[in-house]
Amino acid sequence: MPPLPSPPDRITQTLVRHGLRQTPVRRAVLAAVAGKGYALSGPEIEREIGPGTTDRITLYRTLKSFEQHGLLHRVPDDTDVLRYAACSIECSAEAHFDNHVHFRCGTCTHTYCLSQVAVPAVALPGGFRADRRHYLLSGTCQLCQPAG
Amino acid sequence: MPPLPSPPDRITQTLVRHGLRQTPVRRAVLAAVAGKGYALSGPEIEREIGPGTTDRITLYRTLKSFEQHGLLHRVPDDTDVLRYAACSIECSAEAHFDNHVHFRCGTCTHTYCLSQVAVPAVALPGGFRADRRHYLLSGTCQLCQPAG
DNA sequence: CTTTTTTGTGCAACGTCGTTGCGAATAGGG
DNA sequence: CCCTATTCGCAACGACGTTGCACAAAAAAG
Known part of the structure; x- marks a missing residue:
């Protein structure tokens, strides 16, 4: 019987x-990235998939490729490491549609994608033309709140 | 006559x-930072003040110190370099009050502080407590608009 | 299934940004 | 002017991310 x-x-x-x-x-x-509700850095992804799975170079090339093809998006941060999160399904190489708010928890250091919270619009001074908007909050997340 | x-x-x-x-x-x-309307990275500041003025180590220590004392604030970015901009005058070591929108121009690569544009509020899911909000736009700035 | 071509992978080496430790220099108060 | 706490500069280091090139694997062609 041939396998289906x-x-x-x-x-x-x-x-x-x-x-x-x-x-x-x-x-x-x-x-590694798709399941998470938060953004991962290069080294974090490396740890996640296991150190022996690939080397750094290939990983970074993969991330860049995924970004260009619309599978991942960069999540801005006030640190000096790049973080990536999975794109919504309708993103493509041509355009991204991840207009949700990000939340960085100072305690667990995760940067969550709050996909249910849309980025509010702002009125820009004349002459500025924006094609991408990021809203980043820092504070304490649900899981890290002090008890009380 | 003694100088006044x-x-x-x-x-x-x-x-x-x-x-x-x-x-x-x-x-x-x-x-170097105070005059600018946009955020500067470490290397940019180094170039600005002249390479011989100080060495990298002292510069980065100065930036960290300024940040802790409320003279500068970090400007989030989707790159892997940290950028700093001058704080508003009422910022202190205890709290920052720079609730303005930032605009990153993909052409000139400057990240401007739009101090006249306030960051709009968002409603957070229960349990999240935010103490700092950043709004970052990317696109083309006033000076880099294509003619027409 | 085999061959060919295209694309991705891994190694080596490298560049930049940012950091620690420690002795020398300097700001600011007596 | 002198003293002391702070800051500076050097040396060395570490982490993140990148380039060039040979090899291997995936998809396409036969």
Whole structure:
């Protein structure tokens, strides 16, 4: 009895949709970032997928590729490391649609994507043309609140 | 005829107000950042004050000190370098009051402080407590608009 | 299935930004 | 002017991220 072709999983679909090849590294990186509700830095992703899975160079190249193809977006931060989070499903290489607020917790240091909170609009002075808006809050998250 | 004591300039005042000593490096760094309407990175400040004025280590220590004492604030960015801008006059070591929008121009790469544009409020999910808000726009600034 | 081509991976080496430790210099109060 | 706490500069270091090139793997072609 020949094995039935199993339906493509979510990660496979995502890679296919953005025209990227299936490779173990890409699957691992995507799996590590996609599940999280918060943004991960390069080193964090490295730890997440296991140090032996890939080397730093390939990881950073993968992240850059994912960003360009609309699978991940950079999350601004007031630190000197870059952080990435999974894009919403309708993002593409041409345009991003991640207009949600980010929240950085000073205690657990996670930067959460509050996907249910939209970025409010602002009126810009004449001459400024914005194509991307980021709203970043810092404070204490749900899980890190002091008891009381 | 003895020279009259000249009135303390703005930079002297700022250092005194925050309880910091007057040193050439601090005056130079403060002068470089205070005039600008946009945020500067460490290397940019270094270039601004002249490479021979100080070495990197002292510069970064100065920036950290200024940040802690409320003279400068970090401006979030989606790059891996830290950028600083001058605080408004009422900022102190205890609290910052720079609730203005920042605008990053992709052409000239400057991150402007739009001090006249306030950061709009958002409603947070229960449990999140924010003490600092950042609003960052990216696009094209007044000076870099394509003609037409 | 095999071959070809295209694309991704890993190694080595490197550049930049930012940091620690410690002795020398300096600001500011007596 | 002198003393003391603070700051500066040097040396060395560490982390993050990047480039160039040879090899390997994935997709496409036969």
